[in-house]
Amino acid sequence: MGAITGDEYVERIDRQKSEVWIDGKKVEGRISEHPAFKGIIKTQASLYDLQHDQHKKDILTYVSPLTGDRVGTSYLHPKTKEDLEKRRLASTEWAEASFGLLGRSPDYMNTALMTFAAASELFCEQEKKCGDNLLKFYEYCREQDISLTHTFVQPQVNRSEIYFEDTEEPIAARIVSKNGDGIVIKGARLLATQGGITDEILVFPSGSFFKGLGKDDPNAYAFSIPSNQKGLKFVSRQPLNYKESRFDSPLGSRFEENDAIVIFDNVVVPWDRVFLYGNCDVAAKLYQETTFHHHAIHQTISRQIVKTKFMLGVMQLLAETINIHEYLHIKEKISELIVALETMKGFLFSAEKQAKLDKWGTMTPDMNALSAAIHYYPRVYPRFLEILQQLGASGLVSLPTEADFRSELGEDLEKYLQSATTGGYERVKLFRLAWDLCMSAFGSRQLQYERYFFGDPVRLTARLYDSYPKENFVQWVKLR
Numbered sequence: 472m473g474a475i476t477g478d479e480y481v482e483r484i485d486r487q488k489s490e491v492w493i494d495g496k497k498v499e500g501r502i503s504e505h506p507a508f509k510g511i512i513k514t515q516a517s518l519y520d521l522q523h524d525q526h527k528k529d530i531l532t533y534v535s536p537l538t539g540d541r542v543g544t545s546y547l548h549p550k551t552k553e554d555l556e557k558r559r560l561a562s563t564e565w566a567e568a569s570f571g572l573l574g575r576s577p578d579y580m581n582t583a584l585m586t587f588a589a590a591s592e593l594f595c596e597q598e599k600k601c602g603d604n605l606l607k608f609y610e611y612c613r614e615q616d617i618s619l620t621h622t623f624v625q626p627q628v629n630r631s632e633i634y635f636e637d638t639e640e641p642i643a644a645r646i647v648s649k650n651g652d653g654i655v656i657k658g659a660r661l662l663a664t665q666g667g668i669t670d671e672i673l674v675f676p677s678g679s680f681f682k683g684l685g686k687d688d689p690n691a692y693a694f695s696i697p698s699n700q701k702g703l704k705f706v707s708r709q710p711l712n713y714k715e716s717r718f719d720s721p722l723g724s725r726f727e728e729n730d731a732i733v734i735f736d737n738v739v740v741p742w743d744r745v746f747l748y749g750n751c752d753v754a755a756k757l758y759q760e761t762t763f764h765h766h767a768i769h770q771t772i773s774r775q776i777v778k779t780k781f782m783l784g785v786m787q788l789l790a791e792t793i794n795i796h797e798y799l800h801i802k803e804k805i806s807e808l809i810v811a812l813e814t815m816k817g818f819l820f821s822a823e824k825q826a827k828l829d830k831w832g833t834m835t836p837d838m839n840a841l842s843a844a845i846h847y848y849p850r851v852y853p854r855f856l857e858i859l860q861q862l863g864a865s866g867l868v869s870l871p872t873e874a875d876f877r878s879e880l881g882e883d884l885e886k887y888l889q890s891a892t893t894g895g896y897e898r899v900k901l902f903r904l905a906w907d908l909c910m911s912a913f914g915s916r917q918l919q920y921e922r923y924f925f926g927d928p929v930r931l932t933a934r935l936y937d938s939y940p941k942e943n944f945v946q947w948v949k950l951r
């Protein structure tokens with residue numbers, strides 16, 4: 472089969488009829504027609520279609536070593552620096568098509584799966600079958616171009632270091648039994664972006680902070696199941712696409728991915744989909760000994776660079792539209808984005824240039840440069856929004872809708888809301904775009920996403936501190 476088209480993606484997701492809840496109601500009928508999901512499903516479909524564009528297919532796909540079909544580049548196991556570059560170009564291509572606003576474009580999870588499969592031997596430490604299951608699942612996803620959501624986090628009940636859940640009924644999803652069919656999971660997990668609109672959900676232990684002990688811990692598990700597995704429920708949050716109109720909701724109407732709480736109601740995970748069960752040694756090594764962090768951040772920085780370029784473009788156009796770009800403080804503010812953009816490009820190229828083969832034979836970008844980037848971006852991104860708010864000022868609030876422009880007030884609005892370079896309609900269209908980036912609920916969720924999607928920034932920074940080879944510098948100073 473190989474790389475799918477947008478229509479094939481949509482048909483599969485519609486056919487699946489996963490249990491998705493939103494605002495107290497179960498989604499019935501075609502999810503691709505539901506107002507909360509139709510925008511994102513259409514956008515995602517357009518990404519899959521790009522794989523078949525004559526000018527893009529050499530970047531977005533490669534020849535499968537198994538079948539000879541063309542499959543998605545995000546599944547490519549990189550063995551050379553050229554492979555790494557190809558992966559970056561493919562991520563950039565999809566990010567450009569979505570302005571870097573889709574955190575979970577399919578390449579993110581395809582990349583994650585590739586890194587785990589490349590280290591499948593690690594999963595064999597539990598049992599050979601587990602490693603084999605993972606490899607087989609990776610090949611299945613690559614050949615069928617399966618879309619994935621994921622949940623790696625436990626519910627936010629009590630984050631004290633000494634908390635240990637000992638309730639009789641699970642809150643955080645755990646293995647409640649095993650039988651001939653598989654492991655049975657009950658409880659909840661957070662937070663599946665695009666939950667319910669992907670073919671599969673990948674479930675792994677909680678980040679690099681896994682603290683279990685022993686070989687039979689019910690919290691140590693890794694598996695993937697179809698999104699419509701019996702007993703699996705996605706509770707989607709309130710949608711942030713206020714209106715379907717692209718004028719009124721320029722970004723939310725197309726890029727609102729939604730995020731879902733995941734409930735496992737005695738879900739049976741078949742044995743051939745179990746990659747880990749009970750073994751804390753393996754769970755604790757999953758993120759340390761695979762290249763998940765490296766390659767997920769490599770994909771992420773490629774996307775964030777595109778997003779920064781987009782924000783820079785919006786900001787500069789807004790400044791020119793109301794003629795404020797000659798003021799020194801405006802130049803200084805916009806230059807903050809230029810510096811951030813060049814810094815992110817520096818991190819990316821440094822990580823690629825210093826890439827090395829890891830013990831699994833994966834060409835792996837340099838973690839110090841990647842860690843610096845994942846530390847840096849969540850700290851500058853809020854500033855981007857602040858600058859945009861400062862440049863737009865009241866223009867980000869005086870925003871009539873498309874219906875206002877179509878009403879008998881249209882002529883007045885065209886005149887009174889004109890700018891130095893455009894009429895009222897075009898000016899409001901641009902300012903609505905800026906508003907959806909920096910003030911709307913969609914824009915706020917983007918901020919929260921950039922802060923947290925890869926884990927708690929505080930602990931990520933602590934990890935950078937702990938792992939950075941500072942001792943070399945200390946010795947150097949001591950010897951002077």
Ligand SMILES: Cc1cc2nc3c(=O)[nH]c(=O)nc-3n(C[C@H](O)[C@H](O)[C@H](O)COP(=O)(O)OP(=O)(O)OC[C@H]3O[C@@H](n4cnc5c(N)ncnc54)[C@H](O)[C@@H]3O)c2cc1C
Binds near residue numbers: 928
């Ligand atoms: C928009 C969005 C989309 C997301 N999408 C996904 C997804 O698709 N899949 C997925 O699995 N996850 C997803 N996440 C979840 C993300 O991985 C978590 O938000 C992240 O790991 C932080 O965990 P938490 O939200 O539970 O915060 P918490 O860990 O509860 O932290 C809350 C606060 O307490 C502090 N804190 C907590 N514990 C400690 C500690 N031990 N030491 C110091 N400080 C501490 C933190 O610094 C933070 O300030 C998403 C999150 C967001 C916001």
